[in-house]
Amino acid sequence: MATPSISELIVLKSLWRQQPLSAREIHQQVEAELGWSYSSTRKTLERMLEKGSIRQATFHGVQVYEAVLEKVGTLASFAHDFGKRVMEMDAPLPVTMFTGSKLVDDDELSRLEQLLHDWPDDKGDEQ
Structure with a gap:
């Protein structure tokens, strides 16, 4: 799985909290953290x-967005990338x-632990 950029992760986090969201709603949620204009949010989307x-x-005549990338896997x-x-x-x-993360609950934390433990060996990677 390709790791999203930090700005893409921020957009994904807003969608994981609540979805679907319009571009305007996403922008309102990420604007303070990213300091972006609305057009930058649209370009990222x-x-x-x-x-x-x-x-x-x-949805009701408005373009809305949903995350395809699953939260725990992402x-x-x-x-994994940070550790490596x-x-x-x-x-x-x-x-x-x-x-203590506000982003994951106990079940997701358990799944995260399992994913990290079972991560495929990537000794051939040249990152």
């Missing part, structure tokens, strides 16, 4: 549509570092 990480539909990808590339660790990150 277009890029995410092209990548297949979100989908678009029409977070596992970020955690930033921390230069061969072992999975300890799931305790996610304890």
Whole structure:
């Protein structure tokens, strides 16, 4: 799975909290964190549509967006990437570092731990 950019992750987090959302609603949720104009949010949504990480539909005549990327799998990808590339660790990150997160509940935390533990060996990667 390709790891989304940080700005794409912020958009995904807003959709994981509540979906579907219009582009305007997404912008209102991410504007303070990203400091973006509405056109930047629209451009990011277009890029995410092209990548297949979100989908678009029409609801009551308004274009709305939903996350295609599943939350726990995406977070596992970020955690794996951080552990490997930033921390230069061969072992999975300890799931305790996610304890207290507002983003995942206990069931999701357990799934995250399992995904990180079972992550495929990627010794052939050249990232």
